[in-house]
Amino acid sequence: MADRIRMPAHAQAAYDDADRERWVPETGKRVGRTAFERDRARVLHSAALRRLAGKTQVVEPGESPPxxxxxxxxxxxxxxxxxxxxxxxxxxxxxxxxxVEAACLAHDLGHPPFGHNGELALDRAAQPCGGFEGNAQSLRLLSRLEPKTFAETGPLAGRSVGLNLTRAGLDAVLKYPWPRHEGVRTYGVYEEDLEVFAWVRRDAPEGRRSLEAQVMDWSDDVAYSVHDFEDAVYSGRIDLDRLGAPGERAAVLALAADRYALAPEGELGEALDRLLATEFWPKGFDASRRAQARLKNTTSGLIGRLCLAAERETAAFFGPTPGVRYAADLLVPRAARLECAVLKALTAHYVMGRADLEDLRTRQRAIVTDLVAMLAAGAPDALDPALRPDYLAADTDAARLRVVVDQVASLTDDAAVILHRALDR
Structure with missing residues (x-):
């Protein structure tokens, strides 16, 4: 039965049947939820989402302040x-x-153990099969690997189609809606998954992200820049009083300019000064209950500041109801992007840039590299039962390596360490 539509009148008209279509048609679903409510529920209940509890964000899962x-x-x-x-x-x-919420929940599903450090190592190990990219892995997981829906008839008969999200749902996850090609570091689809990618992107402007994907991307930036900053302040790794020292300030601004924003350091300094001047900026954090409350107000204030800036800029250009999908773009003021970049740089400088982490990162990369080699040598028996049929059906060395990479990418940090120890005996 058709999904019931429960949205404001303008949204009902904006999302059409093609937006709500699934790669493999489904029947017999109970009435009472919209197609996008069902997308959200599928992601929320997926094993892939639960596994993210054991995957690195900035510091290792389980690492707590003293x-x-x-x-x-x-x-x-x-x-x-x-x-x-x-x-x-x-x-x-x-x-x-x-x-939008379903896309936000799904956007990191393809990330491997050990964060971007693990992603770098897995990309190197996966070069013979076309490389590894966390965003492309997310699409692969949503449309192939996560066990939920199988095609029973038609050209895809017998094949898993993952969560079988709607076209608009998968498109909203596509942060980089293009395949890998020369000169491009980030991409959203592997060659093996171009069929579903073409279906998702039917009639979409080439290389352009939907408004929902743009909202997801900015929400991702806001969430991790603000929350990682909060964690770093609470843990004592950022001493805000040190920002008054010229050397510390210069180091943060140089990092922001080099890694997070193509902007002069002077302009980034103005962004930092704006943040320091806000009424909610944390000062003198001592971990007391009152200080913790002030820090939570900082988090709320920063999120509101960055999101409202984008909301107002977009509404000012496109009108109060800009439209959906490709009717509008999310417009984020330059000032807000620079403030976000400064927040990222603060955490990167004081947390991720710590010298004592380099030995750990080296060990993590070695674990990922070893796992690919050891699983490939022991395949198919060494692989998870769910992946063995894929390996046996693969007809090239590259295709078989891709299955091995699928397993390594799915591991939590702890599971990677444990499996490495078991295979290395």
């Missing part, structure tokens, strides 16, 4: 917080809130 009262964020908590931010921002712009 007092043990606060646990740093993981990929799971980040995704949940990103979902809340994206839901509200998308709804304010007239997007379907369940559609």
């Amino acid at each position: 007092d043990g009262r606060q646990v740093p964020r993981t990929r799971l908590t980040h995704s949940l917080e990103c979902g809340q931010i994206g839901r509200e921002l998308g709804q304010a712009l007239g997007c379907d809130p369940d559609l």
